[in-house]
Amino acid sequence: xxxxxxxxxxxxxxxxxxxxxxxxxxxxxxxxxxxxxxxxxxxxxxxxxxxxxxxxxxxxxxxxxxxxxxxxxxxxxxxxxxxxxxxxxxxxxxxxxxxxxxxxxxxxxxxxxxxxxxxxxxxxxxxxxxxxxxxxxxxxxxxxxxxxxxxxxxxxxxxxxxxxxxxxxxxxxxxxxxxxxxxxxxxxxxxxxxxxxxxxxxxxxxxxxxxxxxxxxxxxxxxxxxxxxxxxxxxxxxxxxxxxxxxxxxxxxxxxxxxxxxxxxxxxxxxxxxxxxxxxxxxxxxxxxxxxxxxxxxxxxxxxxxxxxxxxxxxxxxxxxxxxxxxxxxxxxxxxxxxxxxxxxxxxxxxxxxxxxxxxxxxxxxxxxxxxxxxxxxxxxxxxxxxxxxxxxxxxxxxxxxxxxxxxxxxxxxxxxxxxxxxxxxxxxxxxxxxxxxxxxxxxxxxxxxxxxxxxxxxxxxxxxxxxxxxxxxxxxxxxxxxxxxxxxxxxxxxxxxxxxxxxxxxxxxxxxxxxxxxxxxxxxxxxxxxxxxxxxxxxxxxxxxxxxxxxxxxxxxxxxxxxxxxxxxxxxxxxxxxxxxxxxxxxxxxxxxxxxxxxxxxxxxxxxxxxxxxx
Amino acid sequence: xxxxxxxxxxxxxxxxxxxxxxxxxxxxxxxxxxxxxxxxxxxxxxxxxxxxxxxxxxxxxxxxxxxxxxxxxxxxxxxxxxxxxxxxxxxxxxxxxxxxxxxxxxxxxxxxxxxxxxxxxxxxxxxxxxxxxxxxxxxxxxxxxxxxxxxxxxxxxxxxxxxxxxxxxxxxxxxxxxxxxxxxxxxxxxxxxxxxxxxxxxxxxxxxxxxxxxxxxxxxxxxxxxxxxxxxxxxxxxxxxxxxxxxxxxxxxxxxxxxxxxxxxxxxxxxxxxxxxxxxxxxxxxxxxxxxxxxxxxxxxxxxxxxxxxxxxxxxxxxxxxxxxxxxxxxxxxxxxxxxxxxxxxxxxxxxxxxxxxxxxxxxxxxxxxxxxx
Numbered sequence: 001x002x003x004x005x006x007x008x009x010x011x012x013x014x015x016x017x018x019x020x021x022x023x024x025x026x027x028x029x030x031x032x033x034x035x036x037x038x039x040x041x042x043x044x045x046x047x048x049x050x051x052x053x054x055x056x057x058x059x060x061x062x063x064x065x066x067x068x069x070x071x072x073x074x075x076x077x078x079x080x081x082x083x084x085x086x087x088x089x090x091x092x093x094x095x096x097x098x099x100x101x102x103x104x105x106x107x108x109x110x111x112x113x114x115x116x117x118x119x120x121x122x123x124x125x126x127x128x129x130x131x132x133x134x135x136x137x138x139x140x141x142x143x144x145x146x147x148x149x150x151x152x153x154x155x156x157x158x159x160x161x162x163x164x165x166x167x168x169x170x171x172x173x174x175x176x177x178x179x180x181x182x183x184x185x186x187x188x189x190x191x192x193x194x195x196x197x198x199x200x201x202x203x204x205x206x207x208x209x210x211x212x213x214x215x216x217x218x219x220x221x222x223x224x225x226x227x228x229x230x231x232x233x234x235x236x237x238x239x240x241x242x243x244x245x246x247x248x249x250x251x252x253x254x255x256x257x258x259x260x261x262x263x264x265x266x267x268x269x270x271x272x273x274x275x276x277x278x279x280x281x282x283x284x285x286x287x288x289x290x291x292x293x294x295x296x297x298x299x300x301x302x303x304x305x306x307x308x309x310x311x312x313x314x315x316x317x318x319x320x321x322x323x324x325x326x327x328x329x330x331x332x333x334x335x336x337x338x339x340x341x342x343x344x345x346x347x348x349x350x351x352x353x354x355x356x357x358x359x360x361x362x363x364x365x366x367x368x369x370x371x372x373x374x375x376x377x378x379x380x381x382x383x384x385x386x387x388x389x390x391x392x393x394x395x396x397x398x399x400x401x402x403x404x405x406x407x408x409x410x411x412x413x414x415x416x417x418x419x420x421x422x423x424x425x426x427x428x429x430x431x432x433x434x435x436x437x438x439x440x441x442x443x444x445x446x447x448x449x450x451x452x453x454x455x456x457x458x459x460x461x462x463x464x465x466x467x468x469x470x471x472x473x474x475x476x477x478x479x480x481x482x483x484x485x486x487x488x489x490x491x492x493x494x495x496x497x498x499x500x501x502x503x504x505x506x507x508x509x510x511x512x513x514x515x516x517x518x519x520x521x522x523x524x525x526x527x528x529x530x531x532x533x534x535x536x537x538x539x540x541x542x543x544x545x546x547x548x549x550x551x552x553x554x555x556x557x558x559x560x561x562x563x564x565x566x567x568x569x570x571x572x573x574x575x576x577x578x579x580x581x582x583x584x585x586x587x588x589x590x591x592x593x594x595x596x597x598x599x600x601x602x603x604x605x606x607x608x609x610x611x612x613x614x615x616x
Numbered sequence: 617x618x619x620x621x622x623x624x625x626x627x628x629x630x631x632x633x634x635x636x637x638x639x640x641x642x643x644x645x646x647x648x649x650x651x652x653x654x655x656x657x658x659x660x661x662x663x664x665x666x667x668x669x670x671x672x673x674x675x676x677x678x679x680x681x682x683x684x685x686x687x688x689x690x691x692x693x694x695x696x697x698x699x700x701x702x703x704x705x706x707x708x709x710x711x712x713x714x715x716x717x718x719x720x721x722x723x724x725x726x727x728x729x730x731x732x733x734x735x736x737x738x739x740x741x742x743x744x745x746x747x748x749x750x751x752x753x754x755x756x757x758x759x760x761x762x763x764x765x766x767x768x769x770x771x772x773x774x775x776x777x778x779x780x781x782x783x784x785x786x787x788x789x790x791x792x793x794x795x796x797x798x799x800x801x802x803x804x805x806x807x808x809x810x811x812x813x814x815x816x817x818x819x820x821x822x823x824x825x826x827x828x829x830x831x832x833x834x835x836x837x838x839x840x841x842x843x844x845x846x847x848x849x850x851x852x853x854x855x856x857x858x859x860x861x862x863x864x865x866x867x868x869x870x871x872x873x874x875x876x877x878x879x880x881x882x883x884x885x886x887x888x889x890x891x892x893x894x895x896x897x898x899x900x901x902x903x904x905x906x907x908x909x910x911x912x913x914x915x916x917x918x919x920x921x922x923x924x925x926x927x928x929x930x931x932x933x934x935x936x937x938x939x940x941x942x943x944x945x946x947x948x949x950x951x952x953x954x955x956x957x958x959x960x961x962x963x964x965x966x967x968x969x970x971x972x973x974x975x976x977x978x979x980x981x982x983x984x985x986x987x988x989x990x
Contacts, residue, residue, distance in 0.1 A: 011756050015926050018799045019914050022930065026910060026937045030903060033941065036948045040858040041896040048858025055855065056871045224875040 057233065058223045061195030064214030065160060065484070067241030069174055069204060071250035072276075072479060076165060077174050078205065083161035084136040086144070088117075091126035092153025099151065100132075106147060107133060107140045127228050129155065134293060162198060167287045170253045172313045173246075173280035173415055173477055175203015176288035192216050201291065202313075204244065204477060206416040211481055214241035243482040245489060247276030255607040256281045259600040265567075265587040266314035266456040268475075269604050272464035272579040275473025275494055277413070279604060282314040316418040319453040320586055323542035324381045325571045326402075326448030328511050329462060331374050333401035334389045335507035342510045345373050348384035354391075354439055361387055361443055364543070378514035379524045381541060383447050390446025395437055398445060399425040404500045405462040406472065407454055412497075413475045421458050424451035449545060459584035463571040467538070467579035469508050470500030512538050516576050519598075526570070529598040535609055537574030539601065541594045544569055565589040570597035574605050581608050638687040638983040642912050643975060647683075647960065650905045651676050654886075654961035660868050661881045661889040662963075668882065672963055679972035686976030690984050694977070695749060695924045701738070702746035702769075708735035709776040736777045736785045737970045741977070743773055743789050744931040747796040752923035757801025766797060781826050784956040787942065788935060795934040796927045799917075833952050849885065852878045853947045857891035864895030882963040884955055887947040902961075910937050913975075916982045925981040932974040939971070 040048065069078035086107065093099050100117075103109060113133055120130045136144070141156055148154075162177045177198040180188070184199050193199070195216055200206035217238030221229045256267050260283040269279040286303060295303075303311055312318070334340040350368030351360040363369065363383040369376070377385035390398055403409070408423025422428075424445060426437040444450035454462075457475060465472040474497050480489040502508065515538035517523070519530025525541045544567040568590030573582035583601045590596035634641050655669065655676075662668040712735055747766050751758050758766065770793030778786040798807070822830065856872035865871065870892035872878045881889050890898050910933050917929030936959060943958045945951035957964050959971055 007755050011923060011926075014756060014801050015799060015923075015930070016918055018801065019918050019930055022795065022798065022934055023911065023914055026934070026941075029937075029941050030907065033944055033948065033950070034900075034903070036950055037857070037891070037896055037899055040854060040948060041861050041891065041899075044858050045861045048855050049861070051855045052859035052872055055852075055877050056875050222871075222875070225877045230875070 056222050056224075058221055058229075060219045060221055060229075062217035062219055062236075062238045063195030063197075064216060064238035065240040066162065066177070066198070067208075067212040067214065067243045067481075067484065069212075069244045069246065071246050071248045071253075072278075073249065073251075074245075075250040077170060077246065077248075077250065078162060078164055080160040081163040082158045083134070084141050084156050084158055085131050086133040086136060087129035087131050087155050087157050089127065089129045089153045089155070090121060090124070096121075099154065103132070103151065103154065106143045107136065109133060125228075129157070131157075135161065162292045164288045164292075166250065167289060168285040169250065169257065170248055170280060171203075171285045171288045172282040172315060173203055173248060173277070174288065175205035175207075175416070176201055176291045177205050178291050179293070198292065202417060203415055204246065207414045208244055208478060212241040212244065215239040240484045243484060244478050245480045245482065246477050247271070247274075247278065247479045248280060248477060249278050249608070252604065252608050253279045253281065255279075256600070256604045257283065257285070259603040260587070263587050263590060263596070264308050264314070265585065265590065265597075266318055267583065267585040267600060267604060268315055268456045268460035269581055269583045269608065270460045270464045270475055272467045272473070272573060272582045275461070275464065275475045276479060277475055277477045278581060278608060280315050280415070280477065282312070282316075282318070284308050284310040286310040313417060314586070314588075315456050316413070316415060317455065318586065319419055319421050319455055320567055320569070321450070321452055321544040322448040322454045322459055323544035323567070323569050324383075324448060325459060325540045325542035325569045325584075326446075326452070326454075327378055327381060327386050328466060328515055328540050329402055329405055329407075330386055330390060330393075330398065330446050331378055331514070332466070332507060332511045333398060334393060335374070335510065336503045337393060337397050337401065338503075339392045339397070340374065340389055342374050342507075345371050346377070346382075346385045346388050347371050348382050350384070352384045352387040352443065354443070357440075359440070361440070374510060375514040375517060376523070378511065378540065379517035379521050381518075381525050386446040387443040390442050391439060393442075393446075395424075395426055395442045395445065398442065399423060404470075404472075404498070405465050406458055407452070407462065411457055411461050411475050413457060414478055414492075418457070419455060421455050422451055422453040448542060456584050456586050459569075459571055459586075460582055463573055463584055464579070464582035465500065466508070467512070467573040467582050469505065470502055472497045472500065512576060515540050515572075519572070526594040526598045529594065529602050533574075533602065533606075535574050535605075536576040537572055537605060538576050539570060539572035539598065541592070541598060542569030542571070543567070543592050546589065565591055568592060568596040570594075570601045572598075572601045572605065574609060581605055635983050637684070638980060639684065640912075640916065640979045640982050643909065643916075643979060646905055646909050646912065647680075647972075647975060650902075650909070650960045653902060653905070654958075656867065657886055657890045657893070657961055658882060658963055660870065660893055661873050661886055663874055668963060675964075675968060679968045682969050683972040683976035683979070686973045687979040687983065689977075689980055691922070691925050691977075691981055694745070694980070695752075698742075698745045698749040702742045702749075705735055705739045705742040706773060706776075708733075709739065709773060711735070713776065713779065734966050736773075736780070736782055736789070737966050739773045739777065739789055740785070740792060740935070740967075740970050741932075741974060743770060744792040744796050744928055744935070747793050748800075748924050748927035748931065751796065751800045751927060756923065757803065758797075760806075763797065763802065763806070766793075770794070770797075778824070781829065782955075783825075783829055784942070784954045787954065788938060788956070791938045792931050792935040795931040799927050799930040799934075800923075849879050849953060850949050853885050853888035854949050856888040857948060860892040860895045860898075862895045863897050864891070864893045867893050869893060884943065884957055884962060885947055886962050887944050887958050890961070891947075906937075906940050910934075913978050916978050919985075920981050921985050929978050929981050932978060935974070936971070 066080055068076060068080070070076055090096065100109065100114070109132065117130060117132050124130055136156065144156060164174065164176065178201045179197060180193060180199045188199065192215060196213065200209040200212065205212065215238060218236045219232055220234040221232050223229055252269065256269065256279040260281065264283050266283070267279060267281040268277065270277055290299060335342065348363055348369040350363045350366055353360055364381070368384065369380050369382040372380065372382045372385050376382070402423055408421055410418045410420045429435055429437050441450055445452050461475050474494060476492065476494050478492050480491045482489050516536060518541065519526045519537055519539045520533070521527065524530065526539055530537060530539065546564055546566060566589070568587040570585045571583065573579045583604050585597040585601045587596045587600065655672065658672055659669050746769050750766055750769060751762065754762065770790060774786045774790045777789060852872060856870065856878050859872065870889055872892050873881045873889045878885055878888055890902060913933030913936065914930060917926050917933060920926040920929055939956060939959045942951060942954055942956045946953050957967055960968065
């Protein structure tokens, strides 16, 4: 090596220089690194803390228990039953097909269950339990319990499931819950329903969904990267939904439903004083339990295809011509508007003709009623008297007076799905049909036919209003709410909707007296029904034409197909002096009102009033 | 500063333990402190896996032994055998390509029957030794002709290792060789030219990269594009470090690490565990330790008496730095994900032994000096 001192010093100097440069280079890079760390750990610290918490903290919803539904006497109409489902935790299973085959020997596993399970199995982490079967029977639970040791990783889990212990009883009023679907999701607060599987679909279950549902609780849990829950950090318990006490009387409801037998129709009973619905019958009915966990296609199709349409809520959505049950209201309108008086006479020859017209508007009684005034016209249901009165009033006054009783508008009852009926007017006909109003249409409106349509609920409400001398209450079915386990009941307030202006109380008294004559007078159309009643009651029969008869054609029930037969109607309230119950009954294609609908109304009133008397 | 580094003065009359054992106290103690800190972090990242920590302790023992043994070798002797070491290493690299075992998708291991051996580890030392050997023969700075030969001495093993493929190690060896050239006085003009050449060569390099290496570059440029796939490592390590803040979540309290969100947390990404649990403060302590070691090594190199020792010592110090900056740059999202451990902290054996052998060599350089008049 030819190393001289000079070279050595030069190289030593060069190396020193380069070493310093290398250190400066290293220092620069470390400074950049420190800058980066300051950014991450100081400047953006909050951001990364949030991300870190988001990483590890998951929020699991705790669904609230749904409120229960009771009748007015505390009989339970909708409750939550423990229901058992079978869950499998895949990571604990060695041989899944073998396990499933073994399980199938103990518990019925349908193809659909298996398919759903396989679908979930493919996309669920192995430590998360997957449901295989819902709603195990007690027997299945017991069978599995014996062999449980053979199935590590298979568990029976208890949950709550909506149950309607009385099945079809009052199903149209109470309604049912079903699985939350796409349409529901657009309307609900998604976070409050994050753990909820079921939601009210129809009836009170739907109208009072917010009250019944309650508020979701949360469990903040720490999870690892796989999503396994390690521990609970914070637990916010759910607030259970409130219980509902209905105005409905389950026993009365039962009696009313029984009274229909095989017939189809509706019956609504209201407490006139409060508007409380005592019975809400729509026949035929159905078992709401079928809908809770998804009805199978065949059963649903069968319900849909049934000629009697059991899913159709006739009480709220059935729109029928009220027929002669409208006459007391028309008569009262005639008196109150001064068109007629209690003593004004009309001669009934059995038909009515508009001046200068050939067409004869027939009375139901071929030979006519002779000379009638208001009371006898109502008691005997004389059509000619009301043709004449309606014509004198004119459609405008008729419409305005009937509107005060709630015809043509939804009553606003707290059961979902109500329809408004139809109270025709000159304006309505112009707007809907672009035709003028004809006097003949006024005539038939006067006897509750023609365009006029009313729901059974509207009829019951109008009857209650009449019985209370114009004090009109909104019909309602929920009496009070109850925070779970709290003995205090919070009544749902219901103030009168309106007081119909009274010209002369005597007019109301006359109409009510006439209705009393219908059932308990010597010539009343329903005197057979009212004869032996231990209380004074007022009523009015009605027979609504489904099928228009040609001129001079005679109605022959036997010849007509059942579906084209007249609807049988009856409205009533009792006791006359201090009304406790008002009823409207419609029996579809039942024929005459006095023969079919009136006895049902009587049965309902008996059940309510006689029971009330004996049990103070 | 100078007294700190000068505490050990060459004094013929004082044959202290450092000279007897051929160890450098400052380097030794700082390395012990560093590996102790590393063990604490590893204990946390292992999540109670005592076996893992125990194995790391054994490896540390082996690595420190390797350091002590290498420190006994006289520099002149090492210098003499350098070409042989380099040649054997080169042959072994070729052998690996021919018959090597495949582990983790790369061909790095040579099975010698009793031990599996990674020739690329040997080359981490052999390449800078060889370049230093070659350049120390003539006066510095080297002529362009000698530079190109030196360049070839570097490039051949680097390419062989890159082909295995082991991007991290080839990068380290390339920089080890480069720093020898730089410290030998590589002209700035040439350096600028090489930088330009490298820029132009990037597309060529891209062409030679394996798919997973390309993916790492793409992921580096935009980690959020695939948060659950390739970008997951970087996103999670940034969250770990950033959520640590100034003082960290506390030892054993890092949620990112303990809840297993952070991948590779005991090996390449252990820096993020330190950042999460000890915060900027803890990282600062680590960086101070590292800086002290680097400065001490450079100081040792400047005090060396011959060119070979100087170039080799300086290059080893700077390679140590490259290790640190590449790993921390990767974990903080400044650099692409390159599989390099955090020296003396990450779990893993072979590279630590090589690293400590390098420190042994530096100690040897410092304690085998002839006495010169000052």
